Amino acid sequence: MGRLTEAAAAGGGASAARSAGPPPAPLPLSSTSPGCAAAMASSEEDGTNGGASEASEEREAVGKRRRLGLLATIWLTFYNIAMTAGWLVLAIAMVRFYMEKGTHKGLYKSIQKTLKFFQTFALLEIVHCLIGIVPTSVLVAGVQVSSRIFMVWLVTHSIKPIQNEESVVLFLVAWTVTEITRYSFYTFSLLDHLPYFIKWARYNFFIILYPVGVAGELLTIYAALPYVKKTGMFSIRLPNKYNVSFDYYYFLLITMASYIPLFPQLYFHMLRQRRKVLHGEVIVEKDD
Amino acid sequence: AVLSFSVGLSAKSQRSQNPLSNIVRKNHSWKQVEILDAKTREKLCFLDKVEPQATIAEIKNLFTKTHPQWYPARQSLRLDPKGKSLKDEDVLQKLPVGTTATLYFRDLGAQISWVTVFLTEYAGPLFIYLLFYFRVPFIYGHKYDFTSSRHTVVHLACICHSFHYIKRLLETLFVHRFSHGTMPLRNIFKNCTYYWGFAAWMAYYINHPLYTPPTYGAQQVKLALAIFVICQLGNFSIHMALRDLRPAGSKTRKIPYPTKNPFTWLFLLVSCPNYTYEVGSWIGFAIMTQCLPVALFSLVGFTQMTIWAKGKHRSYLKEFRDYPPLRMPIIPFLL
Numbered sequence: 009m010g011r012l013t014e015a016a017a018a019g020g021g022a023s024a025a026r027s028a029g030p031p032p033a034p035l036p037l038s039s040t041s042p043g044c045a046a047a048m049a050s051s052e053e054d055g056t057n058g059g060a061s062e063a064s065e066e067r068e069a070v071g072k073r074r075r076l077g078l079l080a081t082i083w084l085t086f087y088n089i090a091m092t093a094g095w096l097v098l099a100i101a102m103v104r105f106y107m108e109k110g111t112h113k114g115l116y117k118s119i120q121k122t123l124k125f126f127q128t129f130a131l132l133e134i135v136h137c138l139i140g141i142v143p144t145s146v147l148v149a150g151v152q153v154s155s156r157i158f159m160v161w162l163v164t165h166s167i168k169p170i171q172n173e174e175s176v177v178l179f180l181v182a183w184t185v186t187e188i189t190r191y192s193f194y195t196f197s198l199l200d201h202l203p204y205f206i207k208w209a210r211y212n213f214f215i216i217l218y219p220v221g222v223a224g225e226l227l228t229i230y231a232a233l234p235y236v237k238k239t240g241m242f243s244i245r246l247p248n249k250y251n252v253s254f255d256y257y258y259f260l261l262i263t264m265a266s267y268i269p270l271f272p273q274l275y276f277h278m279l280r281q282r283r284k285v286l287h288g289e290v291i292v293e294k295d296d
Numbered sequence: 297a298v299l300s301f302s303v304g305l306s307a308k309s310q311r312s313q314n315p316l317s318n319i320v321r322k323n324h325s326w327k328q329v330e331i332l333d334a335k336t337r338e339k340l341c342f343l344d345k346v347e348p349q350a351t352i353a354e355i356k357n358l359f360t361k362t363h364p365q366w367y368p369a370r371q372s373l374r375l376d377p378k379g380k381s382l383k384d385e386d387v388l389q390k391l392p393v394g395t396t397a398t399l400y401f402r403d404l405g406a407q408i409s410w411v412t413v414f415l416t417e418y419a420g421p422l423f424i425y426l427l428f429y430f431r432v433p434f435i436y437g438h439k440y441d442f443t444s445s446r447h448t449v450v451h452l453a454c455i456c457h458s459f460h461y462i463k464r465l466l467e468t469l470f471v472h473r474f475s476h477g478t479m480p481l482r483n484i485f486k487n488c489t490y491y492w493g494f495a496a497w498m499a500y501y502i503n504h505p506l507y508t509p510p511t512y513g514a515q516q517v518k519l520a521l522a523i524f525v526i527c528q529l530g531n532f533s534i535h536m537a538l539r540d541l542r543p544a545g546s547k548t549r550k551i552p553y554p555t556k557n558p559f560t561w562l563f564l565l566v567s568c569p570n571y572t573y574e575v576g577s578w579i580g581f582a583i584m585t586q587c588l589p590v591a592l593f594s595l596v597g598f599t600q601m602t603i604w605a606k607g608k609h610r611s612y613l614k615e616f617r618d619y620p621p622l623r624m625p626i627i628p629f630l631l
Contacts, residue, residue, distance in 0.1 A: 247506040252588035 179224025407478035421495030428499035523580030530573035533559035
């Protein structure tokens, strides 16, 4: 269960979940983790990351940064500043649009290029994990970024009729606030000057933002279902020479269903991180 | 609560102990063992008068007496709360402890035997595939119920798939010698989902009324079948060779070497040729059926087996100084 929780970030809460500490300590890997499966016994994995307090996390982070090359630090600082700026621009554009037009209709269209640029750029975070300059696991980062890419490109961009739904604004707002908080948190952490209110924001905003984001995403996918069914988009039917089929409609349904087990796990993980980081609670994690 | 449990004779009864055993046990260097919870440091058990030659396995048995819900298979005892688990064969005397040994206990959770897991996870695909092959009702349209495919390759695929899993079941019962007796209970659900799920997914397409046979026809099927058969024989040969490395009931580890059987000569180039042959079998099956889900299953299996092979390779290198340097974990020269 442990590994699933981190790895399962679904949509809006995705980056809120990632906001669990700059070395976002993945959950303790127990001997039941996937890497230690049936057939041939590999060595028992025994992770005890869960007990790290913020102090030791930061020390760990600083220690890791000391080992980070100068180049990596400069690049990461630049990256996080750029992303903070990008999402800020997005936020401002959204506010201005609403102030000028008084409606959310057409909002997505007006900000879509910026959104697509910065959200897609976040794919780099997987590379950061791969080359080890960020201590998150590749799988966790991969799942989280992928869910965002999925939402932007495979739902909102591709299914035009739903672009003016209110639910789109809902998740856009949640994402924007989350990302601004998260990237500025990373930026300040890298610069070794973390104002308490940023840390506070990072570990409290998610309480509201995560459910809001998830709601926005689910409602958007739900609104898209009729169009997907009607057009049969992104689907492969039998017969074909590779003997496979894919029904995007059912895929979306399964995706929606997967939020049910995943969301609570992530949410409670975030709550536990929050208690540890903000209140210094030592939480005795279950083995799995 | 501290539970005091005396192994052997208590102080009082020592005075009245059997004089014969007094002669036999000249060495009165009993050890004491206290077992603490690794997380809460709570004292769970205190064993006094423990034989210095006692093994961890025996200590686990003693611990079970006071805490019957923690049978030995689910106990992890260690010298350091965050350290590695002690082995069942480890002898108390040989450990870096004083007269009182402090052991930390961690509950590994409900355990299930490897044999049980293997049998369940392999019996599923065997059975499930046949449901699709015989076109049992409610899978395909009603007009197809219990009909038979007109493509030879579909029948061949059923034979191969069934053979593969029957072989695995028989190997589990008669060939494999397991290092570990049990694994966490959760694994059975995870593993069965994987095996059963993929089996159903593949079987659905191969046995579908709208199945399209391979592009290059009989040629492709023959080649693929050859690959499949060779790799199955190879895989079996490796399993037998590995079995012969280890006497029944033992847990010894030795470097595997090629035998007279040509299939085992792959040991010259890889540490885990059983995995190499397994991947090969599934590639053969994928080519034979020209079915993308089979290819995906092969890919996922390959990824997992590579992880295991790399782990095994690393353990070999750590344990044996003279490990053949030419060997790679799973793919000769490459991976």
